[in-house]
Amino acid sequence: MLHDHLQIYTLSIVFLGEFNPVIIQPYWLAHKKLIREQEAQNATVDVIHNEIVKIELDWAKFEITKNRFEVRTSQEPYFEPLKDLIISIFEILRETPIISLGINHLKYFSLPSEESYYNFGNKLAPLSTWNEVLNDPRMLFLEILEQDRKDKINGKYRVRIQPSDIKMQNGILIQVNDHIDLNPGETGRNGEMVKSLGNNWRASMNRATEIIETVWKKIQ
Amino acid sequence: MSVSTEIMSPSTTMEKHWVTDYTTSGTKKNEIEDVLILDTVKDEVKKRVIKLNQQETLFEATETEEAENQIDFRSIKISKDFLVSDPRKYFLKSQKWIGHVSEIKKDHFIAELKDLDDPTTYEIGEVDYDEISPEDKELIKIGAAFYWSLGYANTNGQIEKKSLIRFQRVNFWTMSDYNEVLDRADELYDKLKPED
Numbered sequence: 001m002l003h004d005h006l007q008i009y010t011l012s013i014v015f016l017g018e019f020n021p022v023i024i025q026p027y028w029l030a031h032k033k034l035i036r037e038q039e040a041q042n043a044t045v046d047v048i049h050n051e052i053v054k055i056e057l058d059w060a061k062f063e064i065t066k067n068r069f070e071v072r073t074s075q076e077p078y079f080e081p082l083k084d085l086i087i088s089i090f091e092i093l094r095e096t097p098i099i100s101l102g103i104n105h106l107k108y109f110s111l112p113s114e115e116s117y118y119n120f121g122n123k124l125a126p127l128s129t130w131n132e133v134l135n136d137p138r139m140l141f142l143e144i145l146e147q148d149r150k151d152k153i154n155g156k157y158r159v160r161i162q163p164s165d166i167k168m169q170n171g172i173l174i175q176v177n178d179h180i181d182l183n184p185g186e187t188g189r190n191g192e193m194v195k196s197l198g199n200n201w202r203a204s205m206n207r208a209t210e211i212i213e214t215v216w217k218k219i220q
Numbered sequence: 221m222s223v224s225t226e227i228m229s230p231s232t233t234m235e236k237h238w239v240t241d242y243t244t245s246g247t248k249k250n251e252i253e254d255v256l257i258l259d260t261v262k263d264e265v266k267k268r269v270i271k272l273n274q275q276e277t278l279f280e281a282t283e284t285e286e287a288e289n290q291i292d293f294r295s296i297k298i299s300k301d302f303l304v305s306d307p308r309k310y311f312l313k314s315q316k317w318i319g320h321v322s323e324i325k326k327d328h329f330i331a332e333l334k335d336l337d338d339p340t341t342y343e344i345g346e347v348d349y350d351e352i353s354p355e356d357k358e359l360i361k362i363g364a365a366f367y368w369s370l371g372y373a374n375t376n377g378q379i380e381k382k383s384l385i386r387f388q389r390v391n392f393w394t395m396s397d398y399n400e401v402l403d404r405a406d407e408l409y410d411k412l413k414p415e416d
Contacts, residue, residue: 077369102277
């Protein structure tokens with residue numbers, strides 16, 4: 001299984017909507033009992049500005065602008081708490097209009113050999129097509145889009161494959177963007193996207209794994 | 221596959237600098253410096269906001285060469301480290317359970333544990349209070365939920381096997397929470413109903 005070679009798994013949850021960035025600060029989160037007080041005290045604040053807020057807890061990083069809210073972690077034990085935290089924030093700020101949700105799965109794999117690294121790209125995008133016109137062609141970036149989702153959820157599904165941007169032996173990055181939009185008639189002001197995060201969470205995790213393993217199996 | 225080494229031209233825009241553009245007499249110097257620092261912060265903020273708005277819900281894992289070539293004015297710039305996965309600190313290959321407190325004892329509690337990757341069965345476990353973070357202890361009550369993970373943490377290159385317990389801090393129920401409760405209620409009902 002490709003997941004036997006998984007090195008780092010980063011989860012990033014993104015909402016698009018209308019936000020007031022300066023509300024989300026470590027002490028606000030602690031005051032609302034959404035994180036521990038110690039975590040708020042140890043938080044790093046990069047920027048608090050009315051256009052953008054960037055804060056870092058020990059296990060999560062926030063980057064919030066007026067139109068985009070993102071939280072991410074590379075620590076698997078905190079994937080569920082991350083989801084809980086985001087849902088809880090927007091249960092408190094329930095008037096916040098949110099129009100889209102993106103659950104991003106970034107998986108870094110270290111392939112066992114240079115040969116398997118080359119073959120991975122070669123099988124996904126056959127390089128024999130390019131051999132006549134380019135010298136030693138290599139696949140650099142591949143993106144596949146599902147515009148009409150198989151699961152009939154309103155949104156898109158996108159898979160990107162590229163070399164790892166983190167130093168790693170024969171490293172590849174497979175990035176899955178599970179993008180969900182409002183359904184026709186929804187306004188985003190009734191917590192639709194927050195509910196969507198809770199209801200689609202487990203399916204999103206499973207689908208990302210399934211797609212990666214299916215593709216890996218097909219190219220062996 | 222290979223990584224691009226394409227180099228983009230550095231910007232030729234002159235950044236404002238308080239030494240060359242302004243006189244430095246008295247207390248006015250600090251005010252002018254503060255204004256310039258704020259102006260630079262505003263510029264950085266605007267650039268970052270524009271870039272994020274272009275991404276929609278995509279997570280942009282790769283830093284661009286353009287950002288690397290930005291002039292560093294008095295070290296006030298948005299941390300680049302934020303833009304990529306953190307290779308210095310991650311936790312992987314973990315087994316994960318969600319537990320619900322079922323009995324509270326003097327020095328431990330008993331909980332039902334469900335494997336998050338295979339929630340079809342559950343186990344019963346005992347958890348010592350010593351394993352619970354001080355601030356989570358106030359959350360221990362019958363029915364309270366917690367996450368338990370066993371795995372390998374990499375912190376700045378040091379690998380450690382870790383056990384991590386964190387109590388759930390939520391003010392909501394999801395559809396899967398309701399379904400779980402209903403399933404559990406059905407199980408208990410099956411155990412309690414008299415045999416025909």
